[in-house]
């Protein structure tokens with residue numbers, strides 16, 4: 187804490203006395219750093235440290251993506267290695283092998299370094315062009331962050347539903363989306379296992395909402411965008427995890443998609459096109475086979491709980507059809 191207080195005082199000193207050479211401090215001319223909370227102070231110091239906002243935003247974006255993506259996927263790799271967790275696996279006979287996970291990791295990393303990294307450097311200039319707050323502090327209120335992120339969720343889900351459905355059209359599927367469907371029983375790491383064009387097309391749904399909102403109201407902070415991207419990564423990795431736990435979100439928010447929904451999409455190759463919410467598939471009738479399949483699965487589990495074997499339950503259900 188002493189270190190933080192000392193460096194903050196040095197930054198404030200530089201702001202008050204411009205002759206003190208602190209690189210990047212001119213970003214905060216007129217800001218009373220003593221009124222900032224601890225997170226805002228860290229933010230300020232990050233941008234002052236790098237001096238160049240394009241570099242500061244670029245490094246933060248890339249590092250945040252890597253930490254959240256792999257950090258969220260690791261618990262699922264561990265869960266895959268635990269037989270006691272098998273009862274929560276949606277396709278319990280298809281556990282990803284170490285080779286599949288490693289091949290997937292190599293592909294995703296290659297994509298991050300070759301496709302994403304060069305694009306990241308244009309992120310800050312685009313944000314600035316659209317009037318987004320980047321290095322500036324203080325942060326917006328929690329209420330503003332919450333309603334803006336809610337809008338991003340709704341926008342992304344709608345965009346994704348239609349774009350993803352389009353990607354299932356013959357030629358687009360064959361040349362672009364097929365890559366993502368290599369895993370019929372997905373796992374967390376496979377969330378971004380996709381053709382570069384797909385990353386670009388579906389990524390538009392993630393970043394398009396913030397860009398659109400910012401172009402319209404010129405009142406958006408990049409921190410809100412980062413929180414949104416972190417939540418979106420959590421959503422995508424959970425949806426690909428292959429697990430439906432009693433605490434999984436769709437069990438307490440009925441319109442939340444979750445793995446239960448998206449795992450079926452990978453298993454059946456059709457239907458359940460949305461990301462976060464179930465309403466588009468429900469409205470357009472693209473979840474009918476999913477609903478039938480899950481209802482049958484539920485019946486089967488009930489029969490098995492009454493003493494039938496897996497095979498007997500399947501045969502009994504076939505007879506009732």
Ligand SMILES: [Zn+2]
Nearest residue numbers: 350354363451
């Ligand atoms: Zn698909």
Ligand SMILES: [Zn+2]
Nearest residue numbers: 366426448452
């Ligand atoms: Zn998927």
